[in-house]
Amino acid sequence: MREELRRHWPRIAITLLPVLLALAHATGAWRLTALERLDQLIYDVRLRATMPGTPDARVVIVDVDDASLARQGQWPWARDKIARLTTELMTRQQAAVLGFDVMFLEPDRSSGLDRLREIMGGPLGKVPGLAAEVERLAPSLDHDATLAAALSGRRVALGYYFTRTEAPSAKGQLPAAPLLPAGAFPQGGTYATGWNGFGASLPELAKAAPVAGFLNTLVGINGDGVIRSVPLIARYDGDKAQPGYYESLGLAVYRLANGSPPVQPAFAPGGGNAPQLESLRVGRLRIPVDGTGSMQVPFRGQGGADGESFRYVPAADVLEGRLAPGELKDRIVLVGATAPGLQDLRATPVEAAFPGVEVHANIVSALLDRRLLSVPDYAPGYEVLLVALTGLLLAFGMSLLSAPRALLLAAGAIAALIGLNVWLYVGSSLVLPLASVLAMAALAFAFNMSWGYFVESRARRGLVRLFGTYVPPQLVNEMMEHPGRYSMRAESKPMTVMFCDMRDFTRLSEQMAPAELQAFLNTVFSRLTNVISAHRGTVDKYMGDCVMAFWGAPIDTPDHATLAVRAALDMADAVHDINRIHRASGRPEISVGIGINSGVMSVGDMGSTARRSYTVVGDAVNLASRLEGLSGHYGVEVVASGATRELAPGFVWQELDSVRVKGKAQAVAVFTPLSASTPEAQQQTRQLLERWGEVLAAYRRQDWAMGRNLLAPLLAADAKKVLYQLYAQRLASMALRPQDPNWDGATRFETK
Known part of the structure; x- marks a missing residue:
């Protein structure tokens, strides 16, 4: 609440100006002829509305x-x-x-x-x-x-x-x-x-x-x-x-x-x-x-x-x-x-x-x-109290509420003031001032809404201009609650970045006319972008057949890794849905490769004087791009780094390998998330991962025979799984070579 008050204090202050003016009138420090005339008009209307209208025969x-x-x-x-x-x-x-x-x-x-x-x-x-x-x-x-x-x-x-x-x-x-x-x-x-x-x-x-x-x-x-x-x-x-x-x-x-x-x-x-x-x-x-x-x-x-x-x-x-x-x-x-x-x-x-x-x-x-009207001696004090209480309520209430609720508050306050005045007039024959508090309430509403529109809304509109094309609408709405916190200024912060690439795009493009290809890409990217937005991601850019997105900016998102992984799994499911439609219509199917990495990145407005965009850069971004290219090699749709796995422990992870990608000397462990919806599937997955872990352990200690023996049941259960086939080939090939005492089990990739 204190933070809200600090953020809205200029709006509260501008709303209090009519309150001070009305208080000056009510206390007699500065009598306003217009308000006195308005009080007379209110008195006249109230009198005409409550006249008995019956004859007095006496x-x-x-x-x-x-x-x-x-x-x-x-x-x-x-x-x-x-x-x-x-x-x-x-x-x-x-x-x-x-x-x-x-x-x-x-x-x-x-x-x-x-x-x-x-x-x-x-x-x-x-x-x-x-x-x-x-x-x-x-x-x-x-x-x-x-x-x-x-x-x-x-x-x-x-x-x-x-x-x-x-x-x-x-x-x-x-x-x-x-x-x-x-x-x-x-x-x-x-x-x-x-x-x-x-x-x-x-x-x-x-x-x-x-x-x-x-x-x-x-x-x-x-x-x-x-x-x-x-x-x-x-x-x-x-x-x-x-x-x-x-x-x-x-x-x-x-x-x-x-x-x-x-x-x-x-x-x-x-x-x-x-x-x-x-x-x-x-x-x-x-x-x-x-x-x-x-x-x-x-x-x-x-x-x-x-x-x-x-x-x-x-x-x-x-x-x-x-x-x-x-x-x-x-x-x-x-x-x-x-x-x-x-x-x-x-x-x-x-x-x-x-x-x-x-x-x-x-x-x-x-x-x-004995039908007598009374202007009580406490009328000035009543007027001062009513102006002060109503003014404070409106100043703080309207400044902290949304525009529709502020309108309801102002309308309710005005209705209550009129109702109270009429009730005291009809029930107790009391003639009490009303003009100053009504004028104050109307002006306070006008000042408050004007400030909100011309000052705060301008900041919000600027925020929409800056981030509206990158950030999901729901995140923009959240950002509008605190527009001063966000800007295009570059900063370094922990984030998660994703690259999603469409495989065999060249083959698809050769089979489609340009207009058909354009419609196809729009459909696919719209579906994938909706998934990213649903998981609070920010779309960075579209690069031909690839979409780049990140989590953790401009809004701080502590669970950025978890959101990114969930988005990746849902994007894979969305591609499966698209393929079902394509199979029914005879169109070619598609597949995607997704790379995810978490780490410290620089995010902000970057580019040249001619063209700039809100994007992320850094070594962690480059690694995610490399991981996306590895998905086809391991026959999986999603490849994530060990950093992402540590930040998203709520998923079932299968380790793929330890790799050295181009541009990095240090080996990186890579994983893929597995889907296991039922208890039976979860039990089977745990057993599979235990056996798979033993395979990897044997492989890394160069025990090729043990590795082949441990892998055999897995191949028998899923012979088409590319990952198992890959390691079967590796174990067979490595058995023909002498053991290397300096080998760390990492696989080097020299291509991007």
Whole structure:
């Protein structure tokens, strides 16, 4: 494992770069706007996918829509009309609570009372009884007073808005007292959005309906203008009203519908001088809020009358008495405008043009259902931990796995991250960041695969170019696991080399046309090459009717001799199979001679500047070539040196001779491997080899008579065996010569 890590450390390092970038974002050291925007998009998709999509009959929206404007006249309507609307809803319809998502900032002058009083200051004021008549009519023409009377004593919440400017301005009147005094929060912290101005209802209306809530909302970062959260409290620190924390319209309506329970802030312990605002407790209800005192809006579904999340009633239908008495009994009613010209449509995660009044309706509905989303205070730590753990898993896992498994790991990690996030959202209403870890995982995969393709795969492709024509595919695949270990550089190492030559090739070539001979050689060499490759051998070259191969390079192979001998035996069997086919088709049969030797050889890229190849050279290679030529002399298909026999003890070996080949002064013992598959054959072979060993011993001590006597039973059993015939001739010939005291029993061969 340590070796694997050392080999892949550059790939691991490049994969960790996105992890470090994501950690910088998660810790706040370097906030990336793109990731923040991606988190918002993920939030929007997740919200839309989990909306209930069912209507909430408890909340009704009285809508100032286009049809109502067409029937009742342009906006703003006279205050007496608003008064009639209020009276109809609270008296005849018996609504539980009425909230206005409209504001009454300016006095109503639609009745003309101000103009009449102005006229009375002129000549008409002297008309007898006219002034008295105007004053008598004044109460009925004072529409603001009419609306104030309609509001008085009823559970009605008005709307207003906060502003913040360098030169604070204030219109109207805020509620007589804030929801929470300024001292309700510890010093040194920021717990809500701060404002220094406002636009509120006329004082007489504010006094008549002392419950009011601000209409301000928050839009997403990066200027996307999307409303995802709404402040439940806001801090006013101007000098035109009492400083403190005021409530939103949604919270005001909810409290009004539930007996106006008190509100208490709850804090999470944290570092620094000030604790972090965690939630607002409204009676027994705990509302999670963020650092701005805002609540995530858990939208129910699509907006508007067609969205069917809430019942929409045209305001004109209410004014014209088209609803049955008590049809809205015990409902929470919000009055708002969806007519496009009144510009109260907002961009939300649900849709781009969402009625502003329905945002407040969703807040009220969520509070009633206690369906509340929470951005926990540990979200940054969760993000850091998730990025770190996932990043380390991907960096090390993908670097040590193959490309398909790395893809599965990355896909599985991303799926698990999404599944965990959705599970926490659906099961525990937790809004946790996801963009940074998803982006990190995608980039880590891209970086890792790019490094693997452009750097490591380049090394592998180079390895294939170097060795692909020499080395079996399975060995090339093994070499690709450690491409840095292999090169064409020459080196000396223990190996085994083989020469396989086709006998009587000249005779065959004379009997075949060139094209037929080419096809024949391709067939034979393909069959033999497949056997060599199956035994992990490397094909060095083809030389006319001869193929050369070696074992032990480029991959170190401790059992190189054993593999070479097994390959030689299987090659001999393959030739027998080819001959069976040739006999059936009437084509000439072939035979091969194979020479094998083991020893230290030089292997590498050798040749001239014009032509080079990966090959082996050395005295051990030359000896194998000489041994191949001896196979026909001894009548066997495979001749191996004593060095190969010592390295491959798992075979049954028959010694052939002790020879001195051309170019070597030292005698070399040569052997051939025997096939003995059954126990009976193995027993017979052992007995044969014991007798044969006695023959060789007699031959080497120049006891010719004993040698002939020991060889006779072997010849009788296998008279056609060339080896026995050869030694029978030698024993007969040597018996005619005087004994040589310097003779070592070796046979000299002067030809190659």
